Amino acid sequence: MNVNKILPILTIFCIVPLLSGAALASKEDQAEQTTLNPAQLKLGKRSFIRCQACHTLGAAEAHLTGPNLHGLFSSTAGEKEGFAYSEVLVKSQIKWTEDNMKEWLRSPFTFIPGNKMAFVGIQNDRELEALIAYLKEKTK
Numbered sequence: 065m066n067v068n069k070i071l072p073i074l075t076i077f078c079i080v081p082l083l084s085g086a087a088l089a090s091k092e093d094q095a096e097q098t099t100l101n102p103a104q105l106k107l108g109k110r111s112f113i114r115c116q117a118c119h120t121l122g123a124a125e126a127h128l129t130g131p132n133l134h135g136l137f138s139s140t141a142g143e144k145e146g147f148a149y150s151e152v153l154v155k156s157q158i159k160w161t162e163d164n165m166k167e168w169l170r171s172p173f174t175f176i177p178g179n180k181m182a183f184v185g186i187q188n189d190r191e192l193e194a195l196i197a198y199l200k201e202k203t204k
């Protein structure tokens with residue numbers, strides 16, 4: 065076969081996968097589109113790995129060792145249906161504002177002594193802020 069005939073065919077075989085790859089990539093980007101800047105989203109998502117063994121974020125997802133966190137911000141501590149909270153958490157009457165969330169996640173044991181969330185806390189402020197921004201977005 066002569067090269068002039070093969071070349072256009074080869075070109076098509078190379079370009080089609082490239083184009084469909086690009087289309088897929090942009091779909092993924094859309095799925096991740098949020099008001100967060102990408103670096104913060106990435107850091108928040110990575111930080112949530114520390115929580116995901118015990119918590120889900122989406123609407124109507126299951127409680128695990130910890131309660132499902134959907135609709136968390138501006139809710140009151142310990143009010144999710146169907147989860148057996150500790151008494152101290154329910155009695156705390158804490159409103160989950162950004163500031164309270166920061167104190168809780170920095171040191172759960174000192175913020176609400178006697179609660180049963182087995183987590184040591186996050187000391188790094190940048191990580192803490194990214195995680196809270198991520199949670200705000202994903203629990204909407």
Ligand code: HEC
Nearest residue numbers: 114115118129130141142143149150153179180181182183
């Ligand atoms: C080992 C399991 C575990 C891990 C890890 C964990 N949690 Fe929890 N979490 C719990 C439990 C259990 C409770 C309920 C505590 C209680 O009732 O005293 C809870 C409660 C909470 C609450 C209060 C919910 C409400 O409805 O008032 C928030 C917010 C929370 N966790 C966020 C997080 C975040 C964010 C992380 C990761 C940084 C995390 N937790 C890590 C088990 C866990």
